[in-house]
Amino acid sequence: MMLRLLAPAKLNLYLRVLGKRPDGYHELETIFERLDLADTLTFEPADALSLTCSDPTLSYGEDNLVLKAARLLQREAGVVRGARIHLEKRIPVAAGLGGGSSDAAAALDGLNRLWALNLPQQRLIELAAMLGSDVPFFIAPQPFAIGLGRGERCEPLPSPLRLAHVLVVPAERLSTAEVYAGAQFPLTPPRRSLSMVAHALRNGSLRELADGLWNDLEPEAIRRCPVIATIRTHLKDLGCLGVRMSGSGSGVFGLCADTAHAHEVAARIRAMAPRASHIDIAHTEFPSSRVVTSAVP
Numbered sequence: 001m002m003l004r005l006l007a008p009a010k011l012n013l014y015l016r017v018l019g020k021r022p023d024g025y026h027e028l029e030t031i032f033e034r035l036d037l038a039d040t041l042t043f044e045p046a047d048a049l050s051l052t053c054s055d056p057t058l059s060y061g062e063d064n065l066v067l068k069a070a071r072l073l074q075r076e077a078g079v080v081r082g083a084r085i086h087l088e089k090r091i092p093v094a095a096g097l098g099g100g101s102s103d104a105a106a107a108l109d110g111l112n113r114l115w116a117l118n119l120p121q122q123r124l125i126e127l128a129a130m131l132g133s134d135v136p137f138f139i140a141p142q143p144f145a146i147g148l149g150r151g152e153r154c155e156p157l158p159s160p161l162r163l164a165h166v167l168v169v170p171a172e173r174l175s176t177a178e179v180y181a182g183a184q185f186p187l188t189p190p191r192r193s194l195s196m197v198a199h200a201l202r203n204g205s206l207r208e209l210a211d212g213l214w215n216d217l218e219p220e221a222i223r224r225c226p227v228i229a230t231i232r233t234h235l236k237d238l239g240c241l242g243v244r245m246s247g248s249g250s251g252v253f254g255l256c257a258d259t260a261h262a263h264e265v266a267a268r269i270r271a272m273a274p275r276a277s278h279i280d281i282a283h284t285e286f287p288s289s290r291v292v293t294s295a296v297p
C-alpha cells in the first residue's frame, strides 16, 4: 500500500498575544486560514522509520517534526512497524506559514491510516498538541478556525469566503521562539476585536475582514527583519485590501479582491523584489480529503 497526503499551509488572519503564561508560552487569540499551497507526504510500509525530503537543507534527524510525530504515534499505539516517508516541500520554511506543523499533522493522519490504527480524530488532536501549538489546526479539515490557548484549542469558523492572497517571503527567515521572546508587552490594542473579525468572516464581508487583519508579532519581526515593512508598503501601494505578516514571520500576505487581482499584484511585486524571495499566489483551501492517492500495488 502507498499513501499520498497533502499538508496545506496556513495564514494567521488575526493574531493577538494576550500575555505570557507560567509555562513559557504566550496566550493567544488567532484566526487560522488553510491555504491551497501544500507539501505532499508519501507513506509506504517498511520495517523501520525513515524520512527523505526534496529540500536538502532540511534536517532529517530525530528533531524533524515528521519523525517526532511518527515516534509519538508508535509509542501511543504500541506499533513496532515502520514506514518509508517522503516529504515533497513546497511551503517555504520558517516563514510563519505552518509548513512544519502541517507536515507533522499529515504524518499523524497518514500513519494512523497506513498502520490501520483507527485512532479517533480527537486523540490525533491531543497528540498534535504535544508536537506544537499550530499542529492541531491541521488535523481537522476546516478552512477557517479560531485558535485559543497557545493556539492549539481550535473551533471551526464557517465562512462563505474563498480568499485570494499574494504571499511574499523574504530570503531572511525568523525563529518563532526568538520572535515571541523579543516581543514587548503590552502591545498596541488592535483596531478590531477577535469577535468582530470572526463576524466579518462569517458574514462574508471582505472589506471588514481586510480592515480587521492583525498581528501583534509584527513589530518584533520587523525589528529583526526590516524588509517585512518594505514588503508591506509595496503590497499596500499595489492595492491589496489588507496586508499582514503571518504567524511569527517572515512571510507577508496581501489580501486581494480576487484571483485576477492577486496575479496582477504578484507580477508587479516579482519585478521589484530580490530574486531570493519567494512570491506566490494562494487561496483558501476548501475542505477536501487530504488523501491524494491510496494504492495497493
Ligand code: C5P
Pocket (backbone or CB within 6 Å): 024, 025, 026, 027, 028, 131, 132, 133, 134, 149, 150, 151, 176, 177, 178, 180, 181
Ligand atoms: O508550539 P511550538 O513548538 O510551535 O512553539 C515554538 C516556540 O514558540 C515555543 O517554544 C515558544 O517559545 C513560542 N510560542 C509561544 N507562545 C505560543 C506559541 C509558541 O511563546 N502560543
